[in-house]
Amino acid sequence: MKISLTVNGELRESEIEPRTLLVQYLRENLALTGTNIGCDTSSCGACSMHLNGEAVKSCTILAAQADGCNITTIEGLAKGGKMHPMQEAFMQNHGLQCGYCTPGMVMAAISLLEENANPTEDEVRVGLEGNLCRCTGYHNIIQSVLACAKGGN
């Protein structure tokens, strides 16, 4: 089947099999490998990206369901060679260790601040419940999100 969607501001049209998962479509058809696949069962959040501006788990969405939608992945955040404030906050606060969960964490964190611009530490912890960090680097991840919120971004 044919789908057409906007990915990081660019219109993409593709012929796909209906069973193609959104994450697989982005990684394999569009070569956007910044989004990782972790558990592949909608538990870990590594594959989080934005669908029409909201964080979703792209391992549990068909590419066909995203037909006509607006997708933003980790590759679409930096503008003009300048990191997104959330990426900058993760860098400044050492919000990562191995980095595998990071793209999903950043996408989920941006979505969280869209819905709650000034979260408490508890609200950040609960808001990121769908993202697992196997390095258990949560402390600095939470600090990164709080720093980004405090910076008014």
Added chain:
Amino acid sequence: MLPAAFDYKRAGSAAEAISLVSEYGEDAKFLAGGHSLLPLMKLRLAAPSVLVDIGRLSDLSYIRDAGDHIAIGALTRHMDVEKSPVLAQHVPLLAHAAWHVGDPQVRHRGTIGGSIAHADPASDLPATTLALGATYVVQGASGTREIAAKDFYKGFLESALRPDEMLTEIRVPKMNGAGWSFQKFNRRAQDWAIVGVAAWRRGSESGVGLVNMGSTPVLASSVASAIASGASVADAAQKASNEAEPQSDLNATSDYRKHLASVLVRRALEEASR
């Protein structure tokens, strides 16, 4: 992991969706948010040959005050149930229970209708709407009918829905100031409940739903009867452990679940009785 191959059809209306499913018979499945069905398909526990995508039927996404009850369109997402001011005012137990579903990403996609039609005893919303005495409206090729929540759940992932019927609306009675509580016992933040309890109370009236206590969501009517006849919360809660025959699994034995049910029902009723 990829699901087995299927044909994908996108419905432009409820009527078209029903006619597509009737055309393809039992091999066809409705796809709403996909957060119950797609995981099953990826694990090859389900392999429908046709998916009828109803996810774009935005006219089935609404939360309306309908006098004595709140009418919720089946395609209303968990996040919209959680954040609805109408539900916060009239059915706060349901809004709160929706917040317990999965995580924010899951709640951005999953729908209340999908969760109920999937009829998973471990899901939060089937037991919650059961406790609240909800009615489900379903539409099929031969018309529309209403099914009381207590008559809906027939077995593990089995409901009273016929293959060509689609759940379109959930009608939840207003709580009219009743006290309420939702207790979810799990090991990690986003897990399914090992046991969960949705409860409300207004004087001698009450409703208690149990999550993950058997092959279907359970309405603990013996607990409500005990409260109605003046039993203490502690005594009424004891009845919960005899309401169901829960399964044993990696998380808990059947006996442990029965114990947990009475403890959580007591906590829930204490909170709802304040």
